[in-house]
Amino acid sequence: MNGIFRQRWHATAAAAATLLTLTALIVVIGTGRPVEPEVRRIVAGALVAACYVLFCFWVAARHRGAAAPVPLPWAPDALLVAYASQTGFAEQIARRSARALEAAGVPVCLASLGELGGPALQRFRKALFVVSTTGEGDVPDSAARFARKTLSGNLPLPNLTYGVLALGDSSYREYCAFGKLLAAWLHRQGAEPMFDTLCVDDGDAGALRHWQHYLSVLGASVEMEDWAPPSYQAWTLTGRRLLNPGSPGGPAYHVCLSPASGSKAEWMAGDIAEVGPRNDPMAVEAFLRELGMDGGQKVASSQEGEQPLREALADRLLPHDAAGLAALRGLPADRLVDALPAIPHREYSIASLPSDGSLELLVRQVRYPDGRLGLGSGWLTGHAELGASIAVRLRSNGGFHPPPPSRPLILIGNGTGMAGLRAHLKARVAAGAGRNWLLFGERTPGADFFFRDEIEAWRAGGLLTRVDLAFSREPGWPRYVQDCLRGAEPELAAWVEQGAAIYVCGSLQGMAAGVGAELERILGRDRLDELAEQGRYRRDVY
Template identity: 55%
Template sequence: MSPETERYLTAAAVLLTYAAFCGLVLWRRRRKHSLAPIGGKTGNDPVLVAYASQTGFAEEVARRSAEALQEGGVPARLAPLEALDGPALAKAGRAVFVISTTGEGDAPDHATRFVRRVMGERAALEKLDYGLLALGDSSYARYCAFGRQLDAWLQTQGATPLFDRIEVDDGDGGALRHWQYHLGKLTGGPAAPDWAPARFAEWRLVERHLLNPGSPGGPAYHLVLEPTEGGAEWQAGDIAEIGPRNARAALDRFPPYFTEALRDRMLPDDPAELAGASPEQARERLKPLPHREYSIASIPADGRLELVVRQARHPDGRLGIGSGWLTEYAPIGSPIALRVRSNRSFHGPDGGRPMILIGNGTGIAGLRAHLRARAAGGRKDNWLVFGERTRAQDYLFRGEIEAWAAKGILARLDLAFSRDQERRLYVQDRLREAADTLREWVAKGAAIYVCGSLEGMAAGVHAALLEALGQEELERLAEDGRYRRDVY
């Protein structure tokens, strides 16, 4: 036997042994994280994972959701919707709902009792925070109708959405990945591999530059990507799913047979950290990475796909998985795994309505795409309300925004730089100052689009809109598709 053959056989034996070890660890971990029973406790109050399922798919997604929460260190308990009532929901504190629709917009059979006995009554849910996944098929006239009905009922009872309702059309993998992305944010821990991995296309990173040098906040980068083959279509409001990787150069310090095995793997940390890692640590770091989502900041007519990405860092100083790859590790000219996901809930309004665009920070990306589309279409009835930390360092795309104002593309521009004065000033404060104008625009048919941070900004803007327009009017706007959000 040649030395070369012996080396490869040894490597194969090591890999087989390692795989067996990983299987044992995974089995033990699954036992450790078995689902908590209804009403059970596992250290602190679990998140309620409720489902309404006709064919079993919603129940399976709910179970996987509960497992994902527990794998992330958050206790979870699983319950069919009919096992719940108003007091149980009020006591839950946090809940996620996986809800299917059957027939012509009906609740699944087992949930009819909940609809009749619970949704027909008043419930005090002011202390309930929730997320909702609605499963449906858009070939039916009343697509996701029961999920939408439950979402509206929860809000009228005072419950607060953790994020906007996610709708899944016929098992769409992109929407399920988006749901999993939000579950990961609930745990605050390392994200798990995608349930339905995206089929990424290869794009190339052609430009990257810092938008806010000297900012008191995290660095924000403007990225430009081009497809390596053919073109790509999307609309303003759509999302880019990115498959992050890490610096390949660090792999050079490992033996050839090891780097070959890692060449196409997505590594969550700098590969150098694998040196000296225990098998358990190595297994965790070799898992395929979950995708990351970013609002697209351009339109197809621009001939390129643009993103605005803020660097995120872990408490120990390590860069975030997606932002680190895009802003630091990926060399200019390198391939980027990317998939465009349609985001119908944030597409532009029908009928050429006026638009009120509200956002902060990197939320300018989604708003910029809409404004570029409006400018290309000659629409000038646009109002931008944008906020960041300082005018000098954080006025993202200042030249472009001020050019739109000068040309009349922006009929109105309101800016809020929170740290430029002693009293903090935010976009919701600008909305309150312009409440009369806001009501006038809405009366003329304007649609309101919000893009940016879920924590702080989105809730503050929603409260300001409630004050100016009232609960009934804001609900009507949402039902008519005139109040849309892309918040994260």
């Protein structure tokens, strides 16, 4: 007899016993005859017993409901968003994450870890975990059973890829301990991380925006509103150069920004620039014409005071479909502005150091299916004129800061990930650290070898010990950057034994997983995990 049938049989039996007792009582009372005391005592005893039986079954049912995992309906290809929350903040972030993915058509299964039995994880191919740590490294109460029964054992998860958002407070000694414990357990079960565990210190807004960035990589709309808008500073666009004319890939630009006059900005290799894009002025004018509105009329703004409507719309998400436009027709100017959300930020790896005198980015132009330029890349590479003011916020990315100069460094990346690799190479050159190995992949050697002159000069000067290149569209070369690792196994293992760190920067889809698989094949999973724990295997992927 299976569990569900047994529970139903017991409940039916209890209900039947109670019903028979009540029926007997009704029959006895309904005769209208005097009831003998002995009969009255028997019926009353039966009623008490029946009520007790019902109470016991009610308590047991509640206990089973609390202890047993809740069955979760999901689509076969659903992405699991699981949370463990003590105060409700982790649940709030998980629900926001699920809504952002669902709004873009990604099937999602949202669940508390307390609702999941360990075997349920085996049914998913992708999962995101949003988990908090309470007290000094404690598991949230709602996930205590999951941690006790699942994390203490083994559960093969070779087909799962995952990401972990760990919420915590760095004033505690065991900062984000549960999130780190969960990530380590997942990896030991054979699951593959899509990106490094992201720790959020006391609700840090920058880390939450970085999580939103990962959501967009997984399919959420890149136009979802920032949960915590950055506090931007004004920078000036001082340079822009196309790096890959004739490339079969999208145009990639070297963009230079300078801080406002008299101000000084500091950052480190590995840090991130959050840019606040603005609309193409021509797109704003076309939008106003569609609505039959005058862009010169003044509207009130809490930050800018009164300004022309066209200026107020410069940093607002404009609809590009008939339904969106129809919903806005007839609104007065101030309500129109309020009805449109702000354009969310865009993140870019910084390709320079403060000593270079400017903030340098490597930006790939993105186009929507209808041919429009992407908001961030379009603003930086096309719409903004030289000398224009660019809204920028610098964000520290401690998980990708440089290793000590004495440590050898292996840098692996592709595409615009060269930005992060270049900043690290510049830091190494400035520190006189010459034990560096670069592995880089793009499309063609003629058009897509970004910053080629610098790299060849560093190699000629002895500051780059080895350079391995892959070009996917060029016969005779390794196709992808991970292919460069094949055949380099002995030297890679030797560098690692000599204390080298491995830094990976570039695309999450394809490259990061491919590189990770090759490193695991060469070094072994345990050794790679050990390097990650020591901070010697770090990734900035997007």
